[in-house]
Amino acid sequence: MSPNLLRFVQRWRGVALMSVVVVATIWLAVTNQLILYIHPRYVVFTVIMAVVALVFVASSAFLREPHDHDAPPTRRQNAVSGAAAVLSLAIAVGLIVVPPATLTSATLEQRAINDGGLTGDQGQSVEAVASTTDAAFASFTVLDWSSLLRQTTELSVFSDKPVDVVGFVSADPDDPENMFFVSRFIITCCAVDAQPVGVPVYAPDWADDVAVDQWVRVTGGFDTNPSSASDQAVVVVPDAVEVVDQPGEPYLY
Amino acid sequence: MSSQLEDRRRDRDRSPGHDHPPDYSRARRRQFTWLAVGIVGITALFVVRAITAESSALALPDKAQDFLTLSISVIVESMPFVILGIVLSIAVQVWVPDSWIMRVLPRNPFLRRAAISFIGVFLPVCECGNVPLARGLMVKGFTVSESMTFLLAAPIINPITIITTHQAFGWDDGILVGRIVGGFVIANLIGWLFSRHPHQDSLLTEKFARECRVPDAHAHGTTRWQESVALFRRESSVILPALFIGAVAAGAIQSFVPRSVLVSLGSNPLWSILAMMLLAFVISVCSNVDAFFILPFASTFMPGSIVSFLVFGPIIDIKMLALLRTTFTVKTLVQLTVVVALLSALIGLVVNYVA
Numbered sequence: 001m002s003p004n005l006l007r008f009v010q011r012w013r014g015v016a017l018m019s020v021v022v023v024a025t026i027w028l029a030v031t032n033q034l035i036l037y038i039h040p041r042y043v044v045f046t047v048i049m050a051v052v053a054l055v056f057v058a059s060s061a062f063l064r065e066p067h068d069h070d071a072p073p074t075r076r077q078n079a080v081s082g083a084a085a086v087l088s089l090a091i092a093v094g095l096i097v098v099p100p101a102t103l104t105s106a107t108l109e110q111r112a113i114n115d116g117g118l119t120g121d122q123g124q125s126v127e128a129v130a131s132t133t134d135a136a137f138a139s140f141t142v143l144d145w146s147s148l149l150r151q152t153t154e155l156s157v158f159s160d161k162p163v164d165v166v167g168f169v170s171a172d173p174d175d176p177e178n179m180f181f182v183s184r185f186i187i188t189c190c191a192v193d194a195q196p197v198g199v200p201v202y203a204p205d206w207a208d209d210v211a212v213d214q215w216v217r218v219t220g221g222f223d224t225n226p227s228s229a230s231d232q233a234v235v236v237v238p239d240a241v242e243v244v245d246q247p248g249e250p251y252l253y
Numbered sequence: 254m255s256s257q258l259e260d261r262r263r264d265r266d267r268s269p270g271h272d273h274p275p276d277y278s279r280a281r282r283r284q285f286t287w288l289a290v291g292i293v294g295i296t297a298l299f300v301v302r303a304i305t306a307e308s309s310a311l312a313l314p315d316k317a318q319d320f321l322t323l324s325i326s327v328i329v330e331s332m333p334f335v336i337l338g339i340v341l342s343i344a345v346q347v348w349v350p351d352s353w354i355m356r357v358l359p360r361n362p363f364l365r366r367a368a369i370s371f372i373g374v375f376l377p378v379c380e381c382g383n384v385p386l387a388r389g390l391m392v393k394g395f396t397v398s399e400s401m402t403f404l405l406a407a408p409i410i411n412p413i414t415i416i417t418t419h420q421a422f423g424w425d426d427g428i429l430v431g432r433i434v435g436g437f438v439i440a441n442l443i444g445w446l447f448s449r450h451p452h453q454d455s456l457l458t459e460k461f462a463r464e465c466r467v468p469d470a471h472a473h474g475t476t477r478w479q480e481s482v483a484l485f486r487r488e489s490s491v492i493l494p495a496l497f498i499g500a501v502a503a504g505a506i507q508s509f510v511p512r513s514v515l516v517s518l519g520s521n522p523l524w525s526i527l528a529m530m531l532l533a534f535v536i537s538v539c540s541n542v543d544a545f546f547i548l549p550f551a552s553t554f555m556p557g558s559i560v561s562f563l564v565f566g567p568i569i570d571i572k573m574l575a576l577l578r579t580t581f582t583v584k585t586l587v588q589l590t591v592v593v594a595l596l597s598a599l600i601g602l603v604v605n606y607v608a
Contacts, residue, residue, distance in 0.1 A: 010490065011486070011490065012486070012490070013490050013493070013494060014486060014487070014488070014489030014490030014491065014492070014493045014494070015486055015489060015490070017489070017493040017494065017497065018489045018493060019294065019295055019298060020298060021328060021329070021332050021493075022332075023295060023298040023299055023302060024298075024302060024325075024329075025329055025332065027299060027302045027303065028329075031306070034329070036322070037322070037325055037326040037329045037330065038326065038329055038330050042330070042333070045333055046329065046330075046332070046333045048333075049332070049333035049334075049336040049337055050332070050333070050336075052336060052340065053332075053336045054295070056482065056485045057291065057295070058288065058291055058292065058295075059478075059482045059485075060291075060482045060483075060485060060486045061287040061288050061290060061291030061292075062284055062285075062287065062288040062291070062482075063284075063478060063479045063482045063483075084494045084495075084497070084498055085494065087497065087498060087501055088493070088494050088497040088498070091321075091324060091325070091328070091497050091500070091501060092497075094321045094324075094325070095325055095328075096298055096301055096302050096305070097301065097302075097305045097311055098305070098311050098312070098313060098318075098321060099305065099306055099307065099308065099309070099311060099312055100306070100322075101312070101318050101322060102322070103319050103322055103323075104315045104318060104319055105315070106315040106316045106318075106319045106508070107319045107323070107507075107508065109511075110507070110508060110509075110510075110511050111511070112511070189330065189538055189539065190326045190327070190329070190330040190538075191322055191323060191326035192323055192326050192327055192330070192503065192504075192507060192536065192537070192538060193536065193538055213315070
């Protein structure tokens with residue numbers, strides 16, 4: 001690289017990267033997809049700071065200082081910042097060009113479903129659901145059911161309760177032919193801390209009808225698990241498994 | 254100086270043979286040209302983003318897609334705090350009168366560092382935003398050790414972090430107290446240790462040390478606004494590539510190392526502490542929210558290891574090291590990491606055996 005170009009890159013790389021992030025952020029916020037990356041409570045703050053940065057970016061093009069104190073970089077610095085530039089550029093292109101997406105079952109396998117535990121105010125407690133009506137049960141999410149399943153495997157708590165949940169499909173690691181999980185990620189801050197939760201479903205040869213990562217709506221009721229290979233004591237035996245569109249808010253909180 | 258000459262030369266290349274108008278109007282025209290370039294560039298980014306949004310041809314395989322999602326999530330989550338940090342740093346360097354900050358702080362070095370530990374109470378920026386702010390404070394006259402005390406204490410001793418930690422754990426098992434006291438002690442101990450170093454400047458990267466020595470730019474006849482914008486450009490040139498690299502490293506480890514490896518290290522008093530610190534190092538979440546993140550693990554891990562996570566994580570993790578590297582030498586960072594790790598482990602052990 002010629003020294004001029006190098007100096008130019010060194011001067012403007014920050015502003016360029018900032019523009020990319022800010023444009024991507026604002027676009028995600030406008031199209032309601034920022035929640036694919038961060039918890040909804042940060043959306044307003046993030047957008048405000050993005051607009052502040054946008055003002056600075058525009059002014060840095062307008063108010064260029066007449067001279068600068070940037071020292072010419074050494075050869076080693078050049079090599080390091082060259083590598084950094086390539087890496088940053090790749091991510092920047094990803095930010096602008098690759099369609100935004102939710103986390104997939106690849107991350108779910110990485111993190112072991114229903115493993116992380118939940119906080120007190122997430123999901124439901126066994127005592128509290130003793131007086132819950134059927135209509136309320138039907139609106140229970142994957143998170144609600146999985147939090148109950150974690151507390152007890154007593155069938156009497158679950159039997160005769162209507163199940164109607166939406167989530168993506170991930171295979172049960174112990175009995176992948178007969179069982180899958182209706183799964184969701186729960187988020188406390190951003191996608192980095194996503195933890196998978198899921199409700200086990202017993203449906204032999206499910207792979208013929210639905211694929212891993214496909215979004216489905218499962219209706220049915222709980223019963224003792226017929227599968228001997230799986231650790232799950234209580235599972236959903238579905239009346240219907242229908243393929244649905246990915247919901248606007250794919251994560252639960 | 255040389256860049257000015259080059260600019261002028263480039264100008265001439267672009268429009269050969271044009272006669273030289275007075276400097277002033279030419280500078281004006283150049284300003285608007287660059288503003289136009291900026292606006293066109295930003296608009297182009299928006300257009301490309303909108304066009305590519307739906308094209309499934311650009312979708313990546315699962316593993317790569319998740320890696321990208323995780324990395325972007327770190328960047329998008331930290332970015333507002335980084336911007337806030339840069340803005341505060343500009344305020345401190347350009348707009349706050351020189352003597353003000355220095356005058357209100359005590360003279361005695363121990364009291365001074367203790368007071369600096371509480372700056373975070375007034376500037377509740379996350380740890381990633383603290384890096385540009387600490388750089389600003391150093392340019393303004395903080396010693397290296399004082400800025401370290403600030404960097405270490407501010408993410409923990411700040412209202413948002415304290416409130417979220419209290420929401421998550423209440424007063425149970427001394428976790429909240431352990432975190433605040435632990436953070437304060439470590440920050441001041443580190444500040445004292447590094448203040449013993451005979452050559453404070455040698456702790457810094459050469460580039461940043463030089464920046465600290467540059468005299469006030471007011472002398473050159475630039476306006477405060479120009480200076481603010483220039484500072485924004487410089488700080489983002491330094492901080493953003495570091496943030497990107499930190500995010501990529503954090504995303505890569507998250508998508509390629511199973512978390513169960515860490516969790517399976519279990520409930521041994523010592524191993525659980527090391528596992529938690531390793532988790533904190535890898536996960537790189539902000540101090541404002543890490544309490545919520547770690548809460549689900551509270552049942553499987555001992556309270557001391559939770560404290561270690563909450564004390565170590567805000568100060569040292571992959572993303573922070575990448576950011577700190579913009580300012581401190583590798584040697585300094587290795588020393589810092591080792592000392593902070595040992596102290597966090599010690600505090601965790603104490604809580605484990607006491608609680």
